[in-house]
Amino acid sequence: MSTMAVPDIAVAPVDEGFWTRSRKVGLTLLALGLLSAVLFGALATDQQARFTLSDDAAGAALEINGTIGAILFGIITIAAGAALLAGVPKRWFLPVLGVGLVAFVLSFLCWQVSAAPTGQNFMPLVNVIRGTFILALPLIFGALAGVLCERSGVVNVAIEGQLLMGAFSGALFGSISGSVWVGLVAAAIGGAFISLLLAVFAIRYLVDQVVMGIVLNLLAVGVTGFLYERLMQTDAAKYNSAPRFSNWEIPLLKDIPVLGPALFRGNIFLYLGLLLVLVIHIGLFRTRWGLRTRSVGEHPIAADTLGVKVLRVRYRNVLLAGVVAGIGGASYTLALYSFTKNMIGGKGFIALAALIFGRWNPTGALLAALFFGFADQLATYLGAINSVIPSQFLAMLPYLATILAVAGLVGRVRAPAADGKPYIKG
Amino acid sequence: MTNPNPQSGSPDKEPASEAQAAQNALGNTERAEVATEPDRSVAKPGPEPEPKPSLGRLFLDNLWAANTFTVTLLSLVLAIVVGAVLMIISDPDVLSTYSYITSRPSDAINSSWTLVSEAYANLFKGSIFDPEAFSGWLNGANGWQAVLAPISETLTYAAPLVFTGLSVALAFRGGLFNIGAQGQATIGVIMAALAGFLLPLPPGLHLLVAVLAGALGGAIWGFIPGILKARAGAHEVINTIMLNYVATYFLTWLIVQNGVQDPNRTDAISKGVDSSAQLPRLLGDNLRVHAGILLAVLATWAVAWLLNRSTLGFELRAVGANPDAARTAGISVTRTYILIMVFAGILAGLGGSNMVLGSTASALTPLVVAQIGFDGILVALLGRVKPWGVLLAALLFGALQAGGNRMQSYSGISLELVTVLQALIVIFIAAPALVKAIFQLRAARAARLQTSLAKGW
Numbered sequence: 001m002s003t004m005a006v007p008d009i010a011v012a013p014v015d016e017g018f019w020t021r022s023r024k025v026g027l028t029l030l031a032l033g034l035l036s037a038v039l040f041g042a043l044a045t046d047q048q049a050r051f052t053l054s055d056d057a058a059g060a061a062l063e064i065n066g067t068i069g070a071i072l073f074g075i076i077t078i079a080a081g082a083a084l085l086a087g088v089p090k091r092w093f094l095p096v097l098g099v100g101l102v103a104f105v106l107s108f109l110c111w112q113v114s115a116a117p118t119g120q121n122f123m124p125l126v127n128v129i130r131g132t133f134i135l136a137l138p139l140i141f142g143a144l145a146g147v148l149c150e151r152s153g154v155v156n157v158a159i160e161g162q163l164l165m166g167a168f169s170g171a172l173f174g175s176i177s178g179s180v181w182v183g184l185v186a187a188a189i190g191g192a193f194i195s196l197l198l199a200v201f202a203i204r205y206l207v208d209q210v211v212m213g214i215v216l217n218l219l220a221v222g223v224t225g226f227l228y229e230r231l232m233q234t235d236a237a238k239y240n241s242a243p244r245f246s247n248w249e250i251p252l253l254k255d256i257p258v259l260g261p262a263l264f265r266g267n268i269f270l271y272l273g274l275l276l277v278l279v280i281h282i283g284l285f286r287t288r289w290g291l292r293t294r295s296v297g298e299h300p301i302a303a304d305t306l307g308v309k310v311l312r313v314r315y316r317n318v319l320l321a322g323v324v325a326g327i328g329g330a331s332y333t334l335a336l337y338s339f340t341k342n343m344i345g346g347k348g349f350i351a352l353a354a355l356i357f358g359r360w361n362p363t364g365a366l367l368a369a370l371f372f373g374f375a376d377q378l379a380t381y382l383g384a385i386n387s388v389i390p391s392q393f394l395a396m397l398p399y400l401a402t403i404l405a406v407a408g409l410v411g412r413v414r415a416p417a418a419d420g421k422p423y424i425k426g
Numbered sequence: 427m428t429n430p431n432p433q434s435g436s437p438d439k440e441p442a443s444e445a446q447a448a449q450n451a452l453g454n455t456e457r458a459e460v461a462t463e464p465d466r467s468v469a470k471p472g473p474e475p476e477p478k479p480s481l482g483r484l485f486l487d488n489l490w491a492a493n494t495f496t497v498t499l500l501s502l503v504l505a506i507v508v509g510a511v512l513m514i515i516s517d518p519d520v521l522s523t524y525s526y527i528t529s530r531p532s533d534a535i536n537s538s539w540t541l542v543s544e545a546y547a548n549l550f551k552g553s554i555f556d557p558e559a560f561s562g563w564l565n566g567a568n569g570w571q572a573v574l575a576p577i578s579e580t581l582t583y584a585a586p587l588v589f590t591g592l593s594v595a596l597a598f599r600g601g602l603f604n605i606g607a608q609g610q611a612t613i614g615v616i617m618a619a620l621a622g623f624l625l626p627l628p629p630g631l632h633l634l635v636a637v638l639a640g641a642l643g644g645a646i647w648g649f650i651p652g653i654l655k656a657r658a659g660a661h662e663v664i665n666t667i668m669l670n671y672v673a674t675y676f677l678t679w680l681i682v683q684n685g686v687q688d689p690n691r692t693d694a695i696s697k698g699v700d701s702s703a704q705l706p707r708l709l710g711d712n713l714r715v716h717a718g719i720l721l722a723v724l725a726t727w728a729v730a731w732l733l734n735r736s737t738l739g740f741e742l743r744a745v746g747a748n749p750d751a752a753r754t755a756g757i758s759v760t761r762t763y764i765l766i767m768v769f770a771g772i773l774a775g776l777g778g779s780n781m782v783l784g785s786t787a788s789a790l791t792p793l794v795v796a797q798i799g800f801d802g803i804l805v806a807l808l809g810r811v812k813p814w815g816v817l818l819a820a821l822l823f824g825a826l827q828a829g830g831n832r833m834q835s836y837s838g839i840s841l842e843l844v845t846v847l848q849a850l851i852v853i854f855i856a857a858p859a860l861v862k863a864i865f866q867l868r869a870a871r872a873a874r875l876q877t878s879l880a881k882g883w
Contacts, residue, residue, distance in 0.1 A: 157663075197853075205857040210603055210663055212856065214803055215849050222845030223512070229840035230516035341842075349667055356664055392679035399668035406660040415661075 022093050026084025029100045033081050036107035037074025044070040049113035050122040053258050057122045066114020066121075073107035076100070116385035128377055129262035133270060134336075136373025138163055138344070140273045141328020142351025143358060143365035144280055145191075145321035149198075150360055151284060152317040153297040153418040157213025158198050160348025161220030162322050166191035166329025168224040171339035172231070174242030174330075183242050183334050184327065191326020192319050194220055199318040203311055206422045217348070225341045232339060240338050245269070269331035274366075276324060281362040293317055297416035300423040310423050353402040360416060372398040494810060497861050501854035504861065505847050510542040512846060513839060517541055545837040552832025553580045553825035571712045576828060578715035582785060584824025586611075588722035589777030590802025591809060591816040592729050593644075593770040597662075598811040599733060600766035601746035606651060606666025607774040608799025609673035610644040614778025616677055617643030619790045620686075622699030622783060629702035636703040637721075637779045644775015645768050647673060652767025656760035662767070670799065678792045688789065696790035705784050714785040721780075723817065725773065730813035732769075742766055774799060804852045823848060 044066035052061040064072075080100030088096055113123050142159040149156035169190030174183025194216055201207040232240035245267045253264040263270065284290035292313055295303040300310045333339050350372055357371075358364030379394035514520050520541050523534040551557075559572040590607040597604035604610075618640030627635055651665040680686055681694045688697050705716040733739040744752040745762045753759050777798055781787060787794050805823055809815030830844035854861050861867070 157667075201853065201857050201860075205859050207853075207856045210605075211803075211807060212853075214605065214800065215852050215856070218800065218804070218845055219849035219853070222842045222847075222849055225842035226512060226840055226846060227516055229842065346671060349671065352664075353668060390679050392675040396672045396675045399671045402668050403654070403660070403665050406664050407654050407658045 022084050022090075023087070025093075025097060026081045026086075028081070029097070029104075030078055030081030030085060032104050033074050033077030033079075033100070035074075036077055036104055037071050040107050040111035041067055041071035041074060043115060044111040045114045047114040047116075047118075047121045049110045051109075051113075052122050052124050053126065055124050055126050055261070057124070061122065064110060066110050069110030069114070070107045073103040073110060076103035077107065112382060112385070112387055112389070116387075120385050123381065125258055126262045128374075128381060129258065130266070131377040131380065132370060132373045133263060133266070134373075135376040136369040137269055137273055137331050138328050138347045139351045139354050139369035139372055140277065140366055141269075141331065142325055142348055143354040143369055144273075144276055144362060145325035145328070146352060146355035147280060147284070147360060147362050147365055148293075148317045148321040148324065149195075150355070150419050151297045151416055152293045152314045153300060153416060153421065153423070154198070154202055154314055154318050155209040155213065155420040156198070156318075156321060157210050157352065158194055158216040158220075158348075159325055159351050160344055160346070161213075161217040162191040162194045162325035163329040163348050163351075164217075164220045164224055164342070164344045165194045166326030167333045167343060168228070168329070168339055169193075169326070170330035171240055171242045171333035172227075174334055175239050178243060180243050180245050180334055184330055187330035187334070188323040188326040191324070191329060192322035195318050195322025195325075198322075199315050202422065203314050203318075206424070209420050209422075221342055224339075228339060228341050236338070242333055242338070245335050267331075267335045269327070269335055272327065273331075277362050277366045284362065294416070296423075297418055300418050300421075304423075304425065310425070314423070350398050353398050356415075357398075357402050357405050359414070371401075496867065497858045498808070498855060500861050500865055500867075501851050504854050504864070505850035506546070508850050509843055509847050510538075510546075512843065513542055513545060514538050541837075545833050545839045545843075548833045548836045548839075549826070549829035551829070552576055552836075553829030571710065574709060574713060576832075578709060578713040579828035579831070580821065580825045581719045582714045582716065582824070583827040584820045585716075585718035585722045585784065586777040586780040586786075586798045587801055587805050587820035587823050588719075588817055589725060589773050589780065590798045591805030591820050592725060592813060593773035593777070594802045594806035595809060595811040595813065595816050596729055596733070596742075596773065597766055597770040598806060599746050600742040600762065601749065602655070602763065602766055602770075603663050604648075604666055604767070604770045604774075605663055605803065606647065606669050606799070607770070607777070607802045608795065608797075609666065609670035610647040610771040610774035611778035611781070611799050612670070612673035612677050612795050613643035613647040614640035614775030615643075615782050615795050616680060616778075616790065617775070618779035619696060619699055619782045619794075622703035623697045627702065632700065632702040633705065633783070636699070636783055637705075637776065640779030640783075641772045641775045644771040644773070644778060646771070648767040648769075648771020648774070649764065652764040652771075655767070656763040674792075677790065677794075681790050681792065686790070694792055698789045699782060703783060704788065705780070707785065716784045718780040718784045721776070722820070725776065726813045726817045729773070733813065738762075738765065774802070777802070801848070804848055807852050808855055 047066050048063045049066045049069055050057070050061040050063050052059055054060075077100045080096050080103065083096050084093070084100075109123065113121055142163055145159055145162060146156045166187040170183045170187030173186030174180060177183070197219075198209070198212055198216055201212050202209045228240075247265055247267050248271070250264040250271075254260045256264070282290075284293065292303065292308050295306075296308060296310050296313045303313075304310050329344070332343060337343065351369070354365050354368035354372055357368035358366070375394050375397040379391040382389055382394065383391050520534075520537045523537050527534045553576050556573070556576055559568060559575070562568040563570055563573050590611060593607045593610065594604050618636050621636040621639035622632075625632065625635060647669060650669060651660075651662045654660040654665050655662045678694065681696050686696050688695050705718050705721075707713065707716050708719075709715055731739075733743065741752070741757045741762050742765075744755065744757055745759055745766075749759050752762075778795060781794055781796065781798065782790065786796075801823060805819045806816055808822070809817070809819035826844045826847060830841045833839045833843070834841050
């Protein structure tokens with residue numbers, strides 16, 4: 001049997017004695033702090049680093065002298081690292097780590113903003129936050145699709161394909177019908193189509209799920225690329241000019257400073273994505289459906305004994321995942337761009353990274369997606385101010401962070417126990 | 427496609443039941459198809475077979491049974507049929523004839539047939555043999571090169587796929603899923619190209635150094651997930667996926683650096699590899715086939731030897747079949763995991779070298795590696811993770827790509843159809859039960875077929 005339960009060998013050794021995980025992280029943080037205080041402090045200029053509360057240089061701003069800011073935030077990181085090194089109660093670990101990392105990023109920003117060409121020493125916060133969410137959006141949908149699938153024990157490497165198929169069918173049927181809503185439904189069905197293939201082959205025919213995911217990604221790239229060339233390129237007006245959702249302003253919320261213009265004047269996908277995180281989180285941990293899903297993902301035999309229809313739960317969840325990812329794909333073609341070949345371009349795999357980084361948890365996935373979106377947005381921003389940091393290295397950040405996470409350097413990451421193992425009744 | 431691997435008949439060495447079952451399945455297939463070879467029926471453990479039926483009877487029995495060969499062939503047929511359907515539904519002219527299919531069905535059938543048969547004929551002409559070129563050669567209208575051009579193209583595309591396919595297959599046999607062949611090939615291509623235009627070496631030595639540099643690059647990129655798996659238990663699927671992207675971004679960054687970028691160009695392209703570091707062409711300068719395909723055959727032989735004849739290969743298969751049992755038997759699982767990934771990296775790195783030292787490209791560009799790493803996964807699965815099977819699968823994929831080029835330029839069917847065909851073939855191969863159900867095949871006489879080997883996260 002290919003599906004025997006072989007536990008991963010060489011589990012990370014349990015930290016004992018003085019060098020606990022918390023202390024190691026503290027040491028790393030201390031080193032980062034030293035780096036930022038000394039290096040960033042030295043490289044920063046005396047310009048004021050302005051963080052404006054608007055879309056451009058105008059308006060109110062938080063200001064700090066570049067050198068002072070870089071050194072100050074570096075010292076905060078050092079302090080956080082030292083605190084962890086000295087030993088803090090367990091419940092303080094995450095907050096202290098968070099403060100340390102945020103201070104590190106701020107120190108970096110003080111250096112970059114102050115060292116920008118004259119006249120560009122500002123960072124428009126509204127713009128950055130909005131960009132972060134827009135770039136994180138496909139990741140949020142994709143990671144949620146992963147959560148739905150993998151919590152029920154089906155590995156979903158096909159997120160990329162689901163997003164792509166959603167984007168494609170959203171564009172195609174949105175254009176043909178001229179209605180955004182038809183496009184949205186078509187996108188959901190397109191994503192679900194890839195999911196259906198994944199479900200049938202993984203659950204019914206017991207094909208290895210990672211293999212199936214990889215192959216389905218290629219299939220989606222091939223089919224959408226083929227039809228794109230045959231239909232959309234020959235007659236773009238008819239097949240590739242989908243209507244777009246207009247922005248919806250949410251009363252009251254849109255007037256909140258910074259967050260209002262950044263988040264609450266967006267399009268339907270942004271609201272839908274955030275709402276889905278909430279719904280799936282509550283669903284997974286507070287409802288009967290969620291309990292069944294998790295039990296099927298952790299211990300299908302036990303769930304079956306208690307009368308849960310294991311395969312039915314898996315089919316349903318995998319299809320739901322396709323619907324969610326398909327809508328995520330539509331967030332491209334029904335709001336931002338027209339369809340192009342292979343337009344998802346690896347976002348599905350970053351979504352997978354966000355899923356793992358967020359520990360198979362909807363809220364964790366949201367935070368991870370936002371972090372990756374921020375890295376992406378930062379790369380754009382640094383490119384605009386001619387930074388010395390190559391944008392490619394920032395683009396690597398999500399992937400490197402995920403490698404560190406699964407290597408056990410940033411806390412233990414554990415997949416659902418039955419993830420990837422087909423269930424054979426009897 | 428019988429497995430021509432002459433070294434696979436050593437079932438007594440197989441340690442675990444899974445490998446045993448697969449071996450039996452394959453052994454039976456082979457016995458049916460090359461039944462004239464008496465040494466095929468090596469002593470197998472298990473019950474004595476019933477009195478042997480006649481050869482012809484055995485052949486007919488196996489022809490329609492769900493064995494490796496039949497399933498592979500029928501998977502191809504299914505993929506071609508789905509491809510034809512895609513072509514028809516995406517062609518507005520042909521599709522319009524279907525609107526009156528009840529009154530004049532001949533229109534719809536004829537136009538569909540013309541479209542599909544022309545496309546697939548071009549696929550064949552572009553990859554294997556073009557009758558027009560042959561008659562042209564007989565008439566003296568063109569040289570002999572035109573006759574061999576399709577084969578040359580096929581071999582050119584196949585060579586790197588052999589390496590990445592072997593990389594994935596080797597890791598599979600050791601129980602690891604190497605999705606990182608793409609990244610390993612990317613680092614390999616970088617190292618090979620850097621050695622190719624930075625080092626002033628004499629011809630011959632330069633080529634050797636450049637090829638080995640590519641292997642080294644792949645080895646480094648394979649070592650990382652290997653050691654993370656062995657020491658920290660981090661799953662190699664996740665890490666190799668992530669490292670693929672890290673490698674890609676590193677490549678796009680490196681190309682535009684001073685000393686690497688072509689000083690006469692503003693776009694992202696590096697300096698060209700010196701001619702002293704390029705793989706020699708086999709059939710003159712007009713045909714693209716180069717020595718890479720010879721290296722690929724050599725690598726196939728080496729991997730087959732490693733897997734089936736060497737101590738390391740035995741340990742590798744033991745770990746792949748059951749790591750716990752292997753550890754109990756005194757095999758160092760950590761060491762084996764690291765070695766597997768390093769070897770897989772070396773192979774993928776060599777595939778990368780092929781992309782820049784051969785005739786496909788001679789300078790680094792962001793897309794220089796193409797898709798060879800991901801295609802390698804498909805090739806490995808199609809080749810049933812056996813070295814010589816991988817070679818045949820790579821030839822098939824190479825032929826599809828070479829033919830796809832002609833299909834695109836002559837029939838206007840975009841190259842993406844080849845991707846679709848490749849993905850479909852592997853989907854059907856991976857689900858033999860589906861193929862069996864569609865064609866109502868008899869169950870094979872031995873254990874069932876399977877290709878899935880990984881074990882989830």
